[in-house]
Amino acid sequence: MKEKSASPPIADPDLPSFDLGHVYDRWPNLNIPYGGGRQGGISDSARSPVTFLFTGESGERYGYHDRYDDEGTFLFFGEGQEGDMRFERGNLAIKSHSSRGKALHLFRTVVEGKGKAKRKLQKYLGEFIYQDHEWVTAPDLKGNLRQAIIFHLAPVARLERLELSPAVEPDEGMTLQEFRSRAIAASKVDGSGDSKKGSRTIYERSRAVRDYVLRRAAGKCELCEQPAPFRRKGGLLYLEPHHTTRLSDGGPDHPQFVAALCPSCHREVHYGEHAHEKNSALKDRLQVLELSDPS
Numbered sequence: 207m208k209e210k211s212a213s214p215p216i217a218d219p220d221l222p223s224f225d226l227g228h229v230y231d232r233w234p235n236l237n238i239p240y241g242g243g244r245q246g247g248i249s250d251s252a253r254s255p256v257t258f259l260f261t262g263e264s265g266e267r268y269g270y271h272d273r274y275d276d277e278g279t280f281l282f283f284g285e286g287q288e289g290d291m292r293f294e295r296g297n298l299a300i301k302s303h304s305s306r307g308k309a310l311h312l313f314r315t316v317v318e319g320k321g322k323a324k325r326k327l328q329k330y331l332g333e334f335i336y337q338d339h340e341w342v343t344a345p346d347l348k349g350n351l352r353q354a355i356i357f358h359l360a361p362v363a364r365l366e367r368l369e370l371s372p373a374v375e376p377d378e379g380m381t382l383q384e385f386r387s388r389a390i391a392a393s394k395v396d397g398s399g400d401s402k403k404g405s406r407t408i409y410e411r412s413r414a415v416r417d418y419v420l421r422r423a424a425g426k427c428e429l430c431e432q433p434a435p436f437r438r439k440g441g442l443l444y445l446e447p448h449h450t451t452r453l454s455d456g457g458p459d460h461p462q463f464v465a466a467l468c469p470s471c472h473r474e475v476h477y478g479e480h481a482h483e484k485n486s487a488l489k490d491r492l493q494v495l496e497l498s499d500p501s
């Protein structure tokens with residue numbers, strides 16, 4: 207097999223970026239530049255806005271096959287070798303990534319080379335959002351049956367389209383504070399067992415965050431502070447949601463990590479010469495804005 211060289215990702219600790227299908231060497235390419243433990247299937251970084259997920263060779267871990275379902279949602283087995291799984295450490299990191307402004311980057315282990323040159327590398331499958339989870343009965347490492355968590359992870363691209371879609375629900379007399387409370391609740395997932403029970407869908411949660419952020423901006427770009435350049439069909443001022451801790455926009459991040467930008471600033475903060483500085487300034491501004499809020 208011809209060995210691919212794993213080139214290091216962009217050395218910007220603020221916005222880890224990976225190429226779809228590219229093969230990375232975990233320690234030098236992921237953990238050294240961006241942090242996180244070098245062992246285990248879930249590696250949450252303390253210093254970069256990223257949680258790495260690794261699905262094993264052929265997707266198998268503890269006898270369970272991680273896989274895509276028919277809708278393109280990735281089913282990822284939780285962490286814990288013996289006994290019932292719990293929402294702590296890696297499992298908690300996945301469940302709380304949106305409210306912590308962390309991106310979930312998923313990799314599949316591949317083996318390259320032969321004999322002594324054989325090594326395990328990580329192929330990038332893309333960025334995902336925690337959607338919900340289910341509990342299943344499955345054997346642990348010792349073969350005892352236990353309760354295990356299967357995470358349902360939605361590809362971020364699915365939610366990116368939603369956020370640019372024109373519909374903003376009628377506000378039904380809600381105040382800005384009410385929009386804010388709804389958005390913050392949407393960024394969190396309650397701690398009670400099965401989230402399918404009465405929980406809002408990932409789409410509704412993303413929309414709740416977007417709708418609040420657009421109202422917080424009150425028609426002005428949150429970077430250049432100029433009025434939105436035009437109105438949408440239906441009359442609302444046009445601004446675009448931007449997620450400051452991720453390369454892809456989409457998902458129910460805490461509103462502290464989401465800005466409403468004019469199209470020009472939005473392009474610049476992604477592709478401009480000073481993208482990094484602009485995004486950093488935006489992050490600082492949002493932090494002040496959201497933390498100075500009494501609620």
Ligand SMILES: [Zn+2]
Nearest residue numbers: 427430468471
């Ligand atoms: Zn602007």
Ligand SMILES: [Zn+2]
Nearest residue numbers: 447448449455
């Ligand atoms: Zn953006």
